Amino acid sequence: MKRYVVLARAFLSSDLQSDRVVPPSGFTARLTVFSAAAMAFLAVFALALSLAAGRLSDRWSDALAQSATIRISAPPDQIDRQVGAVMAVLETTPGIASARRLPPEETRALLAPWFGPDLPVETLPIPALIEVVEGGGGFDAEGLRLRLAAEAPGAVLDDHDRWRRPLVAAAGRMKMLGALSLLLIGAAATAMITLAAQAALAANGQVIRVLRLVGARDAYIARAFVRRFTLRAAGGAAVGAALAMMAVALIPSGGEGGGFLTGLGFEGGEWVWPLLLPPIAAALACAATRAAAARALKGLM
Amino acid sequence: MIELENVSYGYGSGEVLTEMSLKLAPGSFHFLTGPSGAGKTTFLKMLYAELLPSAGQVIVFGRDVRKMGRDDIALLRRRVGVVHQDCQFLDHLSVAENVALPLTVAEREIDTRELVELLAWVGLGAQMDSLPPALSGGERQRAALARAVIMSPEVILADEPTGNVDWEMSLKLLTLLVELNRMGKTVVIATHDMNLIRSAKAQVAARVLRIKGRRLHLAGADL
Numbered sequence: 446m447k448r449y450v451v452l453a454r455a456f457l458s459s460d461l462q463s464d465r466v467v468p469p470s471g472f473t474a475r476l477t478v479f480s481a482a483a484m485a486f487l488a489v490f491a492l493a494l495s496l497a498a499g500r501l502s503d504r505w506s507d508a509l510a511q512s513a514t515i516r517i518s519a520p521p522d523q524i525d526r527q528v529g530a531v532m533a534v535l536e537t538t539p540g541i542a543s544a545r546r547l548p549p550e551e552t553r554a555l556l557a558p559w560f561g562p563d564l565p566v567e568t569l570p571i572p573a574l575i576e577v578v579e580g581g582g583g584f585d586a587e588g589l590r591l592r593l594a595a596e597a598p599g600a601v602l603d604d605h606d607r608w609r610r611p612l613v614a615a616a617g618r619m620k621m622l623g624a625l626s627l628l629l630i631g632a633a634a635t636a637m638i639t640l641a642a643q644a645a646l647a648a649n650g651q652v653i654r655v656l657r658l659v660g661a662r663d664a665y666i667a668r669a670f671v672r673r674f675t676l677r678a679a680g681g682a683a684v685g686a687a688l689a690m691m692a693v694a695l696i697p698s699g700g701e702g703g704g705f706l707t708g709l710g711f712e713g714g715e716w717v718w719p720l721l722l723p724p725i726a727a728a729l730a731c732a733a734t735r736a737a738a739a740r741a742l743k744g745l746m
Numbered sequence: 747m748i749e750l751e752n753v754s755y756g757y758g759s760g761e762v763l764t765e766m767s768l769k770l771a772p773g774s775f776h777f778l779t780g781p782s783g784a785g786k787t788t789f790l791k792m793l794y795a796e797l798l799p800s801a802g803q804v805i806v807f808g809r810d811v812r813k814m815g816r817d818d819i820a821l822l823r824r825r826v827g828v829v830h831q832d833c834q835f836l837d838h839l840s841v842a843e844n845v846a847l848p849l850t851v852a853e854r855e856i857d858t859r860e861l862v863e864l865l866a867w868v869g870l871g872a873q874m875d876s877l878p879p880a881l882s883g884g885e886r887q888r889a890a891l892a893r894a895v896i897m898s899p900e901v902i903l904a905d906e907p908t909g910n911v912d913w914e915m916s917l918k919l920l921t922l923l924v925e926l927n928r929m930g931k932t933v934v935i936a937t938h939d940m941n942l943i944r945s946a947k948a949q950v951a952a953r954v955l956r957i958k959g960r961r962l963h964l965a966g967a968d969l
Contacts, residue, residue: 466850468838655834658796659893660824661851662817746796746819 467652467669473645477638477674481681482688482731484634485722488627489689492718495623497709502616505609512605513586515575516542519599527597528573534592535577547574572599631729634678638730642674642737649658650741657745667738671731678730684722690719747772747932748793748901753802755788762788765802766962768955770934772900775927775941775950778936779965780957786936787831789957790903793934794826795819807900825853827894829904833886835878841865842874845892852897861896868892868922884915891922900931908942916942924949 515535519527528546535544547555553564553572586604593600646653656666693710711718748770755763762785768892770776778786791797792804795811803810806822814822828870835844846856865874868888873881881889887907894902904923920942927933927950937943946952956965 465839465843466847468836534963542924651866652836655836655847656827656851657820658794658830658834659848659851660820660897664817665851665853742816746798 464669466656466675466730467649469673469674473641473648474677476644477677477730478684478715480634480637480641481678481726482685484630484637485682485685485726486689488722489686489693489719490631491623491626492629493693493709493711495620495627496711496715496718497608498616498619498623500712501702501735502613502620505616506613511579513577514603514605515577515581515593515600516572516603517575517597517600518572519597521570523599527599530596531575531593531600534589534596535575538584538589540580540582542578542580544575544577547576570709579626631655631725634731635727638674638678639733639737642670643729643741645674646737646741651739654745657742663739663742666742667735670738671734674734675727675731679727681725682726686719686722690716727735747807747866749803749805750792753792753799753804755785755792755797755887757799761800761960763957763962764960765912767802769960770901770932772932773797773927773930774932775924775946775952776932776934777952777954778934778957779938779940779943779954783939784957786938786957787962788853789962790828790905790934790936792826792905793901794823824848824897825899826901826903827897829887829890829894829902829907831879831905831909833890835886835889837878840875840877841870841881841889841961845874845896847888849864849898864892864896869918883910884912884918887911887915887919888922889917895926895931899931901934902926904933904935904941906937907935908937919947920946921949952955 515531516526517524517531532544532546537543549567552571553562555574556564556571586602586606590602593602653666689713696710698710748768750766750768753763753766754761759771766789774892778789780786788797792799792811795804795806795814798812802919803942807825809822809953811819811822836847839847840900842861842865843850846861849856862871862874865871870885870889870892873885873889878886879891885889887910889906894904901930902923907923916939923933923935924946935942935946943952943954956963
């Protein structure tokens with residue numbers, strides 16, 4: 446452990462002499478910094494997307510999994526009897542925490558977006574709705590359906606599973622796509638840094654040859670390039686990540702009722718994740734440059 | 747110190763050097779001569795492992811260069827100072843930085859006083875902050891010689907060190923190399939300048955090797 450600390454300190458400390466040995470190459474420096482910054486910027490958004498999709502998936506899953514609705518369609522003179530029968534069945538069904546018939550004002554509120562607030566619910570043949578809240582262990586939906594069919598033929602149980610599944614699946618898929626985007630961004634950043642390192646190594650072919658001739662070990666030559674590219678990648682990624690975090694923080698909040706887009710961002714401890722991008726970019730750059738340097742040096746005696 | 751046993755070297759299909767055997771004793775002085783294209787540079791490159799023989803053994807400091815790892819070759823080059831024909835400088839570094847380059851890459855402390863003394867010894871005290879492109883041919887060769895000796899190597903190889911300089915400068919460079927030999931260094935100079943060899947023979951007991959017909963011969967009688 447102590448050895449790694451010493452190595453890291455030597456790596457980070459200013460080594461002007463060895464830095465001067467390899468001349469700075471402006472084009473590759475700019476390319477590395479820019480690509481690291483751009484990729485970190487995109488990675489923050491991919492991360493935000495992935496985390497927001499995960500939260501959404503959990504929220505939908507939790508919220509919908511705990512509730513169900515029973516719709517009772519029957520002639521007006523039978524509806525109260527069937528509601529009573531359903532309530533009796535629900536009282537004796539294990540896994541149900543509570544059940545209540547929606548009063549007309551709540552039914553009106555549900556229909557208001559389509560028909561307006563003045564809908565005379567009482568005069569229309571609108572089915573009665575019973576909201577069921579699940580208990581901790583949940584209930585046997587199929588068993589309940591069979592009992593309802595026997596006791597109240599007009600009752601239909603909707604445990605929200607039919608439309609919950611695609612929503613949760615879609616959110617899960619978005620979370621996966623976010624993670625895949627992060628991987629692709631990492632791969633693209635590595636490829637760009639590798640190209641920049643290869644260009645720098647090729648541009649300095651004569652320098653590398655002279656260094657070998659005067660007794661430089663491969664590790665010394667590689668270190669001059671690795672240190673430079675690692676610090677550039679870390680710096681670029683830090684700038685890109687900081688800008689993206691500011692942009693994410695400035696996305697307007699939609700509050701509790703906000704949709705997916707207004708929920709795009711980080712919550713609480715999630716803000717730590719983007720801070721990991723600069724060290725990850727540095728590690729990728731270090732590995733990519735080491736590999737490129739090893740390939741370049743292999744051809745030299 | 748350096749030993750060649752039946753060494754051959756070929757570029758592509760043709761063989762450039764054939765079955766060469768030689769022993770360089772510590773503190774000896776050698777000239778390597780032969781016409782242009784005879785393989786003098788190739789021969790020297792095998793001594794510091796820039797080229798590996800296609801057959802035979804090159805043994806330097808008791809080790810076969812073909813069996814050395816890359817780090818071992820780097821360490822070997824710290825013990826063998828080379829004055830390259832084209833000097834091989836880094837043009838973005840000053841003369842002093844170029845001369846100190848072997849110390850830099852070996853991550854050794856650079857003693858500024860010793861560096862200044864070394865540059866003064868080769869007559870480049872006034873040019874230490876100049877960049878290599880600003881130097882004349884003779885100055886470049888002297889700077890290359892200073893770089894070759896800064897690590898106090900046991901062997902100094904000089905590839906046509908007087909190729910691009912006038913006679914007066916050639917004699918100056920020769921004097922520096924003879925001085926190094928008197929300090930105990932083994933010196934090998936590749937040159938096709940017979941006048942230089944004759945001048946050296948007056949100052950030092952030099953052995954003359956000639957590459958002729960891809961083979962190494964001991965010369966002397968015809969000088």
